[in-house]
Structure formats: structure tokens, C-alpha cells
Amino acid sequence: MYPRGRFVVMTAIDPDTVLAALYRAAKPGGIVGVIDFVGEPGDTRAIVNKMHRIDPDKVRTGFERAGFVFEAQSDLLRVPTDDHTKLVFDPAVRGKTDKFVYRFRKPV
Numbered sequence: 001m002y003p004r005g006r007f008v009v010m011t012a013i014d015p016d017t018v019l020a021a022l023y024r025a026a027k028p029g030g031i032v033g034v035i036d037f038v039g040e041p042g043d044t045r046a047i048v049n050k051m052h053r054i055d056p057d058k059v060r061t062g063f064e065r066a067g068f069v070f071e072a073q074s075d076l077l078r079v080p081t082d083d084h085t086k087l088v089f090d091p092a093v094r095g096k097t098d099k100f101v102y103r104f105r106k107p108v
Helices: 015-025 045-051 056-066
Strands: 031-037 069-074 099-105
Touching: 015 056, 031 056, 056 069, 056 099
Parallel strands: none
Antiparallel strands: 031 099, 069 099
């Protein structure tokens, strides 16, 4: 809980900065799992922030650029009928959104 009168302000984050910090914090051989909402290919940060979705290839590329090794993916949470142009909170798709599941490992 925050003291009365204090607010948490979220500012734009740089994904590469966050991934570099995650890489430094992970132990050699450590595993990172990622589950996120599928977005349109090649989306920009503006689309990510607006739609709460991301292109899975952007996630994979970012993790690999940070030094992680892509190990696996699962289609367990895929929903091919999801309209990726809708906000994930839109009642038309809420609870029926397409998600990707990735596993990365920090090299030993």
C-alpha cells in the first residue's frame, strides 16, 4: 500500500533496457517464460500500448538480442478466431484472446 497522497506514475519503458536487466538478473541456465497477447505482425510501441498486444516475433527477437536462447513455444493458449485488431479488453474478444507462450533460457 502506498502512503496517502502518493501516486505511482508509469512512464514509457524501453523493452531493450528491461530485457538487459532481466538478463543480468537471471542465473546462468535460468528459464524465463513469456505469455502475452498476439498482435499484428510488425506492430509498433504505439500499437502495443494502445491494443495491449504484441507481435510474437518482436518478443522473440528482443529476447534473443538480449542474449537469451529461444527453447520452446506452446500453442496451448492460441485462439485462431481472435480478432487481433481489437483491444484485449473489448467485450467481443475478452476471455477469448489469442496468446503465445514462449520459453527462453540464459546460456550457461
